[in-house]
Amino acid sequence: MSKPLKQIHLAAHFPGVNNTTVWSDPRAGSHIEFSSFAHFARTAERAKFDFLFLAEGLRLREQGGHIYDLDVVGRPDTFTVLSALAAVTERLGLTGTINSTFNEPYEVARQFASLDHLSGGRAAWNVVTSWDAFTGENFRRGGFLPQEERYSRAKEFLATANELFDSWDGNEIVADQETGVFLRDAKAGAFVHSGQHFDIEGRFNVPRSPQGRPVIFQAGDSDEGREFAASSADAIFSRYADLDTGRAFYTDVKNRLARHGRRPDQLLVLPAATFVLGDTDEEARELAHDVRRQQVSGATALKHLEFVWNRDLSSYDPDGPLPDVDPDVSDTHISKGRAQVRMYRDPLAIAREWRERAEANNWSIRDLVIETGNRQNFIGTPETVARTINDYVQSDAADGFILVPHITPTGLDPFADKVVPLLQEQGVFRTDYEGTTLRDHLGLDAPA
Amino acid sequence: MSPSAASPSPASPAPSTSTPPAALHLAVALDGTGWHPASWREPVARPREVFTAGYWADLVAEAERGLLDLVTIEDGLGPQSSHFLDPGERTDQVRGRLDAVLVAARIAPLTRHIGIVPTTVATHTEPFHISKAIATLDYVSSGRAGLRVQITARPNEAAHFGRRTIPRIEAYESPDTQELVTELFDEAADYVEVVRRLWDSWEDDAEIRDVATGRFVDRDKLHYIDFQGRRFSVKGPSITPRPPQGQPVVTALAHATVPYRLVARQADIGFVTPQDTDQARAIVAEIRAERLAAGRADEPLHIFGDLVVFLDDDPAEAAARRERLDALAGEPYTSDARIFTGTPAQLADLLQELAAAGLSGFRLRPAVAGHDLPAITRGLVPELQRRDAFRHAYEADTLRGLLGLARPANRYAAA
Ligand SMILES: Cc1cc2nc3c(=O)[nH]c(=O)nc-3n(C[C@H](O)[C@H](O)[C@H](O)COP(=O)(O)O)c2cc1C
Numbered sequence: 122m123s124k125p126l127k128q129i130h131l132a133a134h135f136p137g138v139n140n141t142t143v144w145s146d147p148r149a150g151s152h153i154e155f156s157s158f159a160h161f162a163r164t165a166e167r168a169k170f171d172f173l174f175l176a177e178g179l180r181l182r183e184q185g186g187h188i189y190d191l192d193v194v195g196r197p198d199t200f201t202v203l204s205a206l207a208a209v210t211e212r213l214g215l216t217g218t219i220n221s222t223f224n225e226p227y228e229v230a231r232q233f234a235s236l237d238h239l240s241g242g243r244a245a246w247n248v249v250t251s252w253d254a255f256t257g258e259n260f261r262r263g264g265f266l267p268q269e270e271r272y273s274r275a276k277e278f279l280a281t282a283n284e285l286f287d288s289w290d291g292n293e294i295v296a297d298q299e300t301g302v303f304l305r306d307a308k309a310g311a312f313v314h315s316g317q318h319f320d321i322e323g324r325f326n327v328p329r330s331p332q333g334r335p336v337i338f339q340a341g342d343s344d345e346g347r348e349f350a351a352s353s354a355d356a357i358f359s360r361y362a363d364l365d366t367g368r369a370f371y372t373d374v375k376n377r378l379a380r381h382g383r384r385p386d387q388l389l390v391l392p393a394a395t396f397v398l399g400d401t402d403e404e405a406r407e408l409a410h411d412v413r414r415q416q417v418s419g420a421t422a423l424k425h426l427e428f429v430w431n432r433d434l435s436s437y438d439p440d441g442p443l444p445d446v447d448p449d450v451s452d453t454h455i456s457k458g459r460a461q462v463r464m465y466r467d468p469l470a471i472a473r474e475w476r477e478r479a480e481a482n483n484w485s486i487r488d489l490v491i492e493t494g495n496r497q498n499f500i501g502t503p504e505t506v507a508r509t510i511n512d513y514v515q516s517d518a519a520d521g522f523i524l525v526p527h528i529t530p531t532g533l534d535p536f537a538d539k540v541v542p543l544l545q546e547q548g549v550f551r552t553d554y555e556g557t558t559l560r561d562h563l564g565l566d567a568p569a
Numbered sequence: 570m571s572p573s574a575a576s577p578s579p580a581s582p583a584p585s586t587s588t589p590p591a592a593l594h595l596a597v598a599l600d601g602t603g604w605h606p607a608s609w610r611e612p613v614a615r616p617r618e619v620f621t622a623g624y625w626a627d628l629v630a631e632a633e634r635g636l637l638d639l640v641t642i643e644d645g646l647g648p649q650s651s652h653f654l655d656p657g658e659r660t661d662q663v664r665g666r667l668d669a670v671l672v673a674a675r676i677a678p679l680t681r682h683i684g685i686v687p688t689t690v691a692t693h694t695e696p697f698h699i700s701k702a703i704a705t706l707d708y709v710s711s712g713r714a715g716l717r718v719q720i721t722a723r724p725n726e727a728a729h730f731g732r733r734t735i736p737r738i739e740a741y742e743s744p745d746t747q748e749l750v751t752e753l754f755d756e757a758a759d760y761v762e763v764v765r766r767l768w769d770s771w772e773d774d775a776e777i778r779d780v781a782t783g784r785f786v787d788r789d790k791l792h793y794i795d796f797q798g799r800r801f802s803v804k805g806p807s808i809t810p811r812p813p814q815g816q817p818v819v820t821a822l823a824h825a826t827v828p829y830r831l832v833a834r835q836a837d838i839g840f841v842t843p844q845d846t847d848q849a850r851a852i853v854a855e856i857r858a859e860r861l862a863a864g865r866a867d868e869p870l871h872i873f874g875d876l877v878v879f880l881d882d883d884p885a886e887a888a889a890r891r892e893r894l895d896a897l898a899g900e901p902y903t904s905d906a907r908i909f910t911g912t913p914a915q916l917a918d919l920l921q922e923l924a925a926a927g928l929s930g931f932r933l934r935p936a937v938a939g940h941d942l943p944a945i946t947r948g949l950v951p952e953l954q955r956r957d958a959f960r961h962a963y964e965a966d967t968l969r970g971l972l973g974l975a976r977p978a979n980r981y982a983a984a
Pocket residue numbers: 175176177178179218220248249250251252340341342343344345346347358359360393460463
């Protein structure tokens with residue numbers, strides 16, 4: 122018996138402060154005006170996507186003691202944009218990345234419960250764990266959290282927020298104008314939480330929201346991060362959108378679920394993915410190459426190499442060979458506020474490998490960065506891209522993808538117009554929303 | 570509201586002066602189903618909808634129909650209570666509230682002219698988060714954002730955060746209480762200072778998109794704010810570029826010298842609660858003196874009087890409504906602000922009288938949102954318009970514009 126076809130989940134990531142965005146393209150618009158977010162969200166909703174996704178960073182990135190200025194800089198506040206987008210969309214899920222280190226559970230739980238009410242059940246929270254003292258300098262709390270405690274705080278933060286969400290069961294509000302009973306239970310919202318990171322008690326003041334709790338996403342990649350996802354998340358935002366790495370990641374995280382008493386379908390794997398469309402596969406490949414050249418200028422290439430080398434490489438020629446000095450592996454980092462720096466866990470090994478590859482292929486620094494950096498994931502005609510995405514999902518490299526276009530805010534339009542109809546024809550993507558909440562779109566159970 | 574409310578009241582002719590009366594600014598303070606605790610029991614109240622977007626959208630649309638300058642949205646970091654300092658156990662009043670900034674953001678795209686001013690609590694939140702949230706509210710509303718900064722001295726709300734304990738206020742006049750209140754307001758002043766510096770931490774033209782050099786921003790136009798205060802320090806710059814108004818409108822409610830000082834140091838609008846004209850004059854004088862002491866005497870400051878209003882065509886009807894609601898609540902309604910019951914024309918008289926004492930506008934607290942808000946927009950507003958004391962159309966696209974406040978220069982921009 123052949124496996125039934127999986128339904129694909131699709132979401133849209135508003136391109137942010139990294140070099141995915143080609144801000145120099147003449148079609149590139151504002152990354153901050155609300156009209157950009159509204160256009161992007163309406164396109165995603167027109168295409169019946171599951172949700173819109175926003176990343177977050179709480180300090181402007183720096184390199185070598187200066188604010189990093191080669192990519193888009195600046196972004197709006199996550200909650201505020203998502204709530205405003207709830208006014209210009211009706212069904213689209215609204216997923217916000219919110220840090221568990223530089224926030225407090227009572228406030229974040231209020232904000233997500235409010236967003237869920239104000240959007241009619243479309244809120245989701247991507248729980249991230251950046252902990253660095255550099256970011257901490259923007260907060261009352263300062264840089265107080267040792268790295269090894271990031272997940273213990275995140276776990277307790279989420280557990281505490283869940284206690285707050287659950288402190289109203291949903292039946293308390295009677296609002297009977299005749300009898301004068303507004304609340305059935307004087308203690309609605311009562312909670313007590315005592316733990317290593319939070320010692321709080323009192324009354325939560327937002328009644329239970331349409332989804333009960335927001336949908337929970339997780340994004341970290343370490344073993345601990347994956348365990349956190351397996352124990353506590355509804356979906357993972359991963360960076361493994363290739364067939365092979367995607368399948369390995371998928372198998373790994375789905376295998377972790379049983380240990381937490383959960384079924385494989387209770388955790389969706391949704392990698393971030395980029396795409397380039399053309400009239401022919403060849404044209405798309407050429408376009409993709411052009412996009413890469415725009416994303417990786419000589420200056421960007423040098424800066425990117427600095428993530429690994431942790432040294433000032435500005436005197437090197439981006440069109441020349443890689444540095445023969447080794448990376449600085451001391452504790453001080455010249456790059457600050459970047460999640461991707463943590464991808465390079467063994468800089469010496471990476472430098473060695475990159476030098477070998479560059480020499481073997483006669484690559485300059487810029488060629489190397491273009492070749493090893495974030496390549497576009499889906500390149501080709503709409504037919505090719507639709508087929509590839511479906512193949513990846515059916516072969517368990519993912520349950521769907523969170524698409525990040527190169528152009529703000531219109532980059533999603535061609536995907537919506539050309540690829541989505543093909544997936545619908547194949548019967549692997551919805552032609553209309555069946556439910557009203559994000560949980561409905563994602564096929565997730567209501568929380569107990 | 571019946572149409573008769575819109576006809577001029579012969580009992581109260583416009584004051585006959587040679588110069589036309591100054592145009593007033595008008596705000597409404599939105600909170601649940603209204604400010605009277607039994608307001609939810611009125612047939613117009615929609616108490617089951619106060620946690621939906623549609624409810625708030627309707628209220629703000631009504632306020633905008635009345636050409637009001639702004640709405641404020643109340644908030645708090647704990648359930649409402651009939652006690653000043655403690656949580657209560659009553660089940661016969663509205664309990665529960667959505668986050669005011671999120672409510673504000675949700676309605677901003679549905680409106681075009683009216684200012685939107687959510688409440689934020691300085692005592693337990695992060696100025697960095699609030700700065701970017703209000704900046705973003707300014708983007709999503711195209712320049713109509715403000716904030717109302719508030720402190721909380723409630724021990725139970727501190728326990729919701731677990732980061733500090735707030736001692737229980739026992740006697741209001743005791744030195745300990747004065748010290749605590751001063752500390753909380755000083756902290757709020759630092760908080761607003763940080764919020765304001767972060768709004769300026771990007772110069773307006775910092776985004777350059779210079780393809781030739783590959784630079785998206787001119788980083789010389791981004792500024793560390795390096796704030797060091799007694800309770801916290803913040804580095805900056807903001808992650809959000811300078812908002813459309815440059816500085817969204819900062820407001821605070823104040824009842825005594827310590828909070829007047831916060832208004833004088835940091836606000837664009839102070840909401841005050843005079844019971845009569847003499848008191849209004851005294852409050853205005855005190856705040857002006859504090860403004861002078863803070864070195865901001867040259868900068869415009871609005872002082873709005875707060876009033877709770879029960880408005881009906883017939884004054885007896887308004888008084889009866891108040892009595893009926895008091896009976897339902899089981900006790901007479903009291904407030905920090907003067908409570909007005911009467912007709913729109915009588916209210917217009919009172920506002921003009923108070924304005925003569927130096928108030929530039931009023932923040933009206935509808936006793937029953939579903940009744941008294943439309944009475945303001947369809948009764949009071951036309952009455953004031955007839956007296957040439959209120960606008961006939963929105964004359965500006967931003968809240969600062971409506972308030973006659975210029976867009977401020979950036980404190981960090983090189984002169
Ligand atoms: C795909 C992906 C996306 C992430 N996005 C964000 C983000 O938007 N904001 C943020 O502060 N951290 C983000 N992070 C960082 C994680 O929250 C976490 O701090 C980091 O990955 C270190 O945890 P780990 O060791 O488990 O990977 C992201 C991480 C990954 C893998």
